[in-house]
Amino acid sequence: MNNIWIITAREYFTRVKKRSFILMTLLTPLLITAFYGVIIWVSIGQSSTVEHQSIVVVDHSGIFKNKIQNLESITFLHREAFTVEKLIESENIDGMVSVPMDFSIDKPLALKYESMNSLSVNNTVRIESVFREVLRRQKLKISGVSQNTIDSLQSSVSLTQFTVEKDGSTKSSNVGILTGLGMALAFMIYMFIFLYGVQVMKGVIEEKTNRIVELIVSTVKPFQLMMGKVIGIALVGLTQLSIWITLTTILMGIVGVVVGLNMNDLQNVSEIANNPMLAEMDKGNVDMIATALNLPFLKIFGVFVFYFLGGYLFYGALFAAIGSAVDSETDTQQFMLPITLPLVFSFAISFSIVVGDPHGTLATWMSMIPISSPVVMMVRLPFMGAEHTWQILLSMAIMIASIVGVIWLAGKIYRTGILMYGKKPTYKELAKWLFYKN
Amino acid sequence: MSILQVQNVSKFYSNHTALDNISFDVPRGKIFGLLGPNGAGKTSLIRIVNQITAPDEGQIIFDNEVLNKHHIKRIGYLPEERGLYKKMSVYDQLLYFAKLRGMNIAEAKKTISEWLEKFEATSWKKKKIEELSKAMQQKIQFIVTVMHNPDFIILDEPFTGFDPKNTQLIKDEIENLKNNGASIMLSTHRMENVEAICDNVVLINKAHLVTQGSVMDVRNSLKDNTYELRYAGEKLKTKIAGIEILDEYLVDELNCIKFSYRDNKPNLQLFVNEEIDIKEYREIIPSMQDVFLTLTDLNNE
Numbered sequence: 001m002n003n004i005w006i007i008t009a010r011e012y013f014t015r016v017k018k019r020s021f022i023l024m025t026l027l028t029p030l031l032i033t034a035f036y037g038v039i040i041w042v043s044i045g046q047s048s049t050v051e052h053q054s055i056v057v058v059d060h061s062g063i064f065k066n067k068i069q070n071l072e073s074i075t076f077l078h079r080e081a082f083t084v085e086k087l088i089e090s091e092n093i094d095g096m097v098s099v100p101m102d103f104s105i106d107k108p109l110a111l112k113y114e115s116m117n118s119l120s121v122n123n124t125v126r127i128e129s130v131f132r133e134v135l136r137r138q139k140l141k142i143s144g145v146s147q148n149t150i151d152s153l154q155s156s157v158s159l160t161q162f163t164v165e166k167d168g169s170t171k172s173s174n175v176g177i178l179t180g181l182g183m184a185l186a187f188m189i190y191m192f193i194f195l196y197g198v199q200v201m202k203g204v205i206e207e208k209t210n211r212i213v214e215l216i217v218s219t220v221k222p223f224q225l226m227m228g229k230v231i232g233i234a235l236v237g238l239t240q241l242s243i244w245i246t247l248t249t250i251l252m253g254i255v256g257v258v259v260g261l262n263m264n265d266l267q268n269v270s271e272i273a274n275n276p277m278l279a280e281m282d283k284g285n286v287d288m289i290a291t292a293l294n295l296p297f298l299k300i301f302g303v304f305v306f307y308f309l310g311g312y313l314f315y316g317a318l319f320a321a322i323g324s325a326v327d328s329e330t331d332t333q334q335f336m337l338p339i340t341l342p343l344v345f346s347f348a349i350s351f352s353i354v355v356g357d358p359h360g361t362l363a364t365w366m367s368m369i370p371i372s373s374p375v376v377m378m379v380r381l382p383f384m385g386a387e388h389t390w391q392i393l394l395s396m397a398i399m400i401a402s403i404v405g406v407i408w409l410a411g412k413i414y415r416t417g418i419l420m421y422g423k424k425p426t427y428k429e430l431a432k433w434l435f436y437k438n
Numbered sequence: 439m440s441i442l443q444v445q446n447v448s449k450f451y452s453n454h455t456a457l458d459n460i461s462f463d464v465p466r467g468k469i470f471g472l473l474g475p476n477g478a479g480k481t482s483l484i485r486i487v488n489q490i491t492a493p494d495e496g497q498i499i500f501d502n503e504v505l506n507k508h509h510i511k512r513i514g515y516l517p518e519e520r521g522l523y524k525k526m527s528v529y530d531q532l533l534y535f536a537k538l539r540g541m542n543i544a545e546a547k548k549t550i551s552e553w554l555e556k557f558e559a560t561s562w563k564k565k566k567i568e569e570l571s572k573a574m575q576q577k578i579q580f581i582v583t584v585m586h587n588p589d590f591i592i593l594d595e596p597f598t599g600f601d602p603k604n605t606q607l608i609k610d611e612i613e614n615l616k617n618n619g620a621s622i623m624l625s626t627h628r629m630e631n632v633e634a635i636c637d638n639v640v641l642i643n644k645a646h647l648v649t650q651g652s653v654m655d656v657r658n659s660l661k662d663n664t665y666e667l668r669y670a671g672e673k674l675k676t677k678i679a680g681i682e683i684l685d686e687y688l689v690d691e692l693n694c695i696k697f698s699y700r701d702n703k704p705n706l707q708l709f710v711n712e713e714i715d716i717k718e719y720r721e722i723i724p725s726m727q728d729v730f731l732t733l734t735d736l737n738n739e
Contacts, residue, residue, distance in 0.1 A: 006537045014526065211521030215582070218488040218515045219538045419490065432452070 003220040007228025008235065011203070015236045025240050029247035037255050053123065056096040058082045061103040067134045071126055084114055095119070097127065105138050178382040179355055181295070185304050186378035188241075190347050193311050193374070194340075196237045197319040201332065203229050204323030204418070213418045222415040226324075227407075230316045234309060241308070295382060303381055303392060310399045311374025315339065317403070317410035324417030331424050346372030350379045358383040368395050370402035409434065440499075441466040441590050441621040442487065447496035449482050456482035458645040459496070464590075464623055464638075469616055471632045471639035471653070472625040473726075475734050478642045480625050481518070484592055487623075488515050501589070511539050514588035518595045518625070520579050524568040528559070528578055531567065532585065539586040546585075553581040557607075572599050580608065584615060591615060594625045609635060629726035639726075643734045653726065660724045660732060663702055667709065668692045668718035680708050692717055 015021055053074045058081065059065055068076045082096050095115030103109050111131065113119065119127070140150050204226075207213050216225055322335040346366060354363040358380045366376040373395050384392065416433040417425070425433075442464040449457040457479045464470045474480050485491045487498060489510060498505040501512075522531055529550065536546035554560045557577045567575060576599050584591060593612070597605050612635060616622055624636060632639060633653060640650040649656055664684060673686075673693050685696040693714075699705065706719060724732070 002540075003538060006534070010534055014523075207521075210524060211517065211519035212523060213521070214490070214517040214519060215515065215521060215535075216538070217490050218513070218517075219510060219535070419485070 003224045004228045004231065007220070007225060008232040011229050011232025012235050015199075015233065016239060021236070021240070025243050026247070029244050029251055032244075032248050033251040033255055036252065040255070053094045054092055055127070056082045056087070056093055057099070058096060059099040060101040061099050063103060063105065063138065064099060064131065064134055067137075068130055069133075071130065074123065074126060074130075076130070087114065088116070097131075105135055105142070108135060178295075179379075181300075182358075182379040182382045183351060183355065185300075185381065186347070186350050186375045189304075189308055189311050189374045189378055190343065192237055192241070192308060193315045193343060196233050196312055197315045199233050199236075200230055200316045201319040201323035202329065203233070204320050204414070205326065205329055205332075208324065208418055209328065217418070222418060223411045225418075226317075226320050226411060226414045230313065230320060230407075233316065234312055237312065238309075300381055304378065306396060307374040307377055307399070310370075310396075310403060313403045314370055314374070314399070314406055315343065317407045321410035321413040321417065324414040325420075325425050325430060327421060327424070334424075342371045343375070346375045350376050354379045359388075364391065367391065368398055370399045373399060412436070439466045440464055441501055442623070443499035444483070444487075445497050445499065447483070447486065447493045447498065449479075449486065449491070450494050455645045457486075457493070457642075460642065460645075460647050461496075462640045462647060462650050464621060466621050467616065467619060468637040469612065469622045469624055469635050471636035472623055472642070473629075473632065473639055473730060474642035474648075475730075477644075478734075479645045480642060481594070483642070484515070484594060484623075484625065487592065488513065511586060512589045514583040514586065514591040516579060516583040516591075516593045516596055518598075520576065522567045522575065522579060522582070525566055527564050527566055528554075528570070529563045531578070532581060535582050536585060541586055549585050549587075550581070553585055556611075557581065573601070573604055576600060577604075580611070584611075588620065590621050590623070592623045592625070595627070596624065597626065597628060597631060629730055632726045641730065641733055648733045649729075656729055657723050657726065660729050661721065663698045664696055664722045665698065665704065666694060666696050666718070666720055666722055667716065668694045669714040669716045671713065671715050674712060674714065676712075678708055678712070680705065696722065 054077060055074055056077050056079050057064060057068060058079055065078065068078075070076055077093070084096075087093055087096055094117070095113060098112040098114070100109055100112075103111075113127070137150055140153075141147070207216070207225075213222075213225070220228075318339050322332055322339070325335060326332050349362070349366060349372070353360070354366065354376055357363060363376060363380055366372040367380055368391075377392070377395055380388075381392075412434045413430055416436050440463040444460055444462050444464075447457055447460045448455070460479075460483065472480055472483070482491070486493050487505070489505065489507065500509045503509070523534075526534070532550045532553075533543075533546060536550065537543070541549070551560070554563060557580075559574065559577060562570060562574060567578065570578070580596070583593070596608055596612070600608060609631075612622060612624070624632075626632060636653055638650070638652050639656055641648040641656070649659065651659070668689065670692055674695070680700050681697045682700060683695050683697045687694050687696075704721070709716065
C-alpha cells in the first residue's frame with residue numbers, strides 16, 4: 001500500500017509541476033470568464049441597439065392594405081410598385097415583401113421577400129406572424145365576429161414551471177437552465193475521461209518504451225504501479241478541477257459585480273420567484289436565476305464528483321491496459337476504438353435524446369450502465385427529484401462494482417503486457433493474458 | 439553456503455519452453471557468472487529471481503528461505519534494457535527508487551550523496567536524465583541498483599556502453615561490493631570479463647543447464663590434452679617420438695608447436711635432446727570463450 005502512495009506522489013508532482021499544466025490550469029478560467037463576459041456584453045449591447053428595419057410591402061392583392069401594424073424593430077412601408085433596382089438604390093430600405101395578385105384569404109400563397117441581406121431567424125418569424133395575424137383577423141371578421149371580440153382575443157401566455165417535492169412544497173424550475181447545467185457537467189466529465197485517460201495510457205507507454213518497468217516491477221507489484229499512476233493522475237485532474245471552479249467563481253463574481261448583479265439582488269430574486277404571485281410579475285430572467293438558486297447544489301456537486309472520479313477510474317484502468325499492451329502510441333488505434341466509441345456514443349445520445357426525455361427508458365438504462373452512466377447521469381441529474389434517489393444510488397453501486405471488475409481485468413492485462421515487447425498482441429492473446437497465473 | 443538455490447525450475451510460455459528443469463547454487467560472497475547465448479533463458483531466470491514472474495515448476499531458495507516478497511528489498515537488479523524516467527532529475531530519481539525500496543529519507547539522502555561523490559557525479563544532481571551522456575546514465579542506473587545495500591546483486595550486461603576506463607571503474611565497484619559481503623550474479627556475453635572477475639559460472643543453452651562450477655573447473659573440464667611449446671632457434675627438423683604435432687606457427691618470431699602426447703602423459707624430457715631454446719611450455723586450457731562456443735555449438739556453424 002505504501003508503494004502505491006510513493007508512486008502516486010511521483011505521478012502527481014511531476015505532472016503538476018509541468019509548465020503546460022500550470023498554464024492550462026490558470027488560463028482556462030480566464031478564457032471561460034472572458035467568453036462569458038463577451039456573451040453578456042454582446043447580449044446587453046444587442047438589446048439596446050437592435051437594428052431598425054424598414055421593409056416595403058407591395059400588395060398586389062390589396063388584402064393587407066393599411067392593416068399591417070408596425071413592430072418595434074420593423075417599419076412596414078406600403079408602395080404601389082417597387083422594384084429590385086429601387087431596392088438596391090435606396091439606402092434606407094432593407095427589403096421588400098411582394099404579395100401576388102392571386103393571393104386570397106382562403107388560398108394563401110407564399111409571400112416573396114427580397115433583400116440584399118438575408119433575414120435573421122427572429123425577424124423572419126416576426127414578419128410571418130404580422131402577416132398571419134392580419135389573415136386571422138380577416139377570417140374572424142368574415143365569420144361574423146365583432147371587432148371588440150377580436151381585440152379581446154389578444155392575449156399572451158407563458159408557461160412557468162414548478163417542481164413538486166414530496167413534502168408538497170414547490171419550486172420554480174426553468175428547463176433551459178437545468179438542461180444547460182446537465183450538459184455542462186456531462187461535457188466536463190466526458191472531457192476529463194478523455195484527456196486524463198489518454199494521459200494514463202501515455203504514461204504507461206512511456207514507462208514501457210523507457211524499459212523502466214523492468215526495474216520498477218522488480219521492486220513493486222505491477223498492480224501497485226498501475227494504481228499509483230491511475231490515482232496520481234486522478235488527483236491531478238481533481239486539482240485542476242478545483243482550481244478551475246475556484247478561479248472561475250471568483251472571476252465570474254468580479255464580472256457579475258461589473259455587470260451589476262450582486263448577491264443581494266439574487267436573494268430578492270429568489271424570494272420573488274418562490275412566491276408564485278410575485279413571480280408572474282417579472283418572469284424570464286427571474287425564473288432562470290431562481291431555478292439556479294433552488295437547485296440542490298450539494299447533491300449535484302457530490303454526485304458530479306463521484307461520476308467524475310468513477311468514470312475516470314473505469315476508463316482510466318482500460319486505458320492503462322491498452323498502454324501496457326502496445327509498444328508505441330501509433331499502435332493504440334486498434335484498441336482505442338472499442339473504448340472511445342461507447343463514450344462518444346453516450347455523449348451524443350445524452351445531448352440529443354436524454355436531454356429531451358431525461359426520465360425515458362433509454363435515459364434510465366444508460367444512466368445505469370457504467371460505460372455511459374457518468375455522462376448520461378449528469379444530463380439527467382438536474383431534473384431528478386427525491387423519487388429518483390434510488391436510481392442514483394443503484395447506478396453508483398453498479399459503477400463501484402464495475403470499477404472493481406475493470407481494474408481487476410486491466411491489472412491482469414497490464415501485468416503481462418508491460419513485460420511483453422515486440423509484436424502487437426491480438427484480442428485473443430489479450431484474453432489469454434487474463435488467465436496467466438503470473 | 440549458498441545465497442541462492444535454484445531448484446528444478448521450469449518456465450513455459452505458450453509456444454516455447456524458457457527454462458527446463460534448471461538447478462544450480464549461487465555461492466555467498468562470490469561473483470557468479472550466468473552465461474548463455476541470446477534466448478537461452480537467462481532473462482526468464484532473472485525475472486523469476488526478481489519475482490517479476492513465478493516459475494511454473496520448481497522453487498528458488500534465497501538465504502535458506504523460499505523466495506518471497508520480503509526478499510525484494512535485499513536484491514539489487516540492473517536490467518539489460520536500461521531505463522530511467524528521462525524527464526526526472528538525477529537526484530529525484532534516485533530518491534524515488536530509494537523510497538520504493540523502503541529506505542528512510544535521511545539514510546537515502548546520505549547514501550545518494552556518497553555514491554554521486556564516488557562516481558564524480560555530484561554536479562549532475564539537478565540534471566534531467568535525458569541531458570546526460572549514455573555512460574553517465576549507466577552510472578546512475580548502477581547507483582539505483584546498489585544504493586539500498588542489497589545482499590544479492592544481479593547485473594545484466596553491466597559493462598555495455600562504457601569505455602575501458604569506466605569499465606574498470608565498474609569492475610572495481612563490483613569487487614568492492616563483493617568484499618563488503620554482497621553476492622553478485624553477473625550475466626554477460628563478454629567472456630574475458632567472466633575470466634577476470636567471476637569465481638563460479640553456470641552455462642545455460644536452449645532452456646537447459648549445460649555446465650556449472652568454478653571458472654577453472656569448467657575450463658579444465660574441456661581441456662583435451664593439448665600443449666604448446668614456444669622456442670627460439672632453428673625449426674625442429676626431426677620428428678619427436680611420443681608426440682603428435684597438431685599445428686605449427688609463429689608467434690612473436692618464436693616457433694610454436696601445438697601437440698598432444700601419444701600416451702597422454704606429459705613428458706617435457708622428450709625435448710631435452712633437441713637443440714632448441716625453450717621459451718614457453720604450457721598446457722592449453724580452453725578460454726571461457728572456447729568453452730562458451732564449444733558448449734553452445736556455435737563454432738559448428
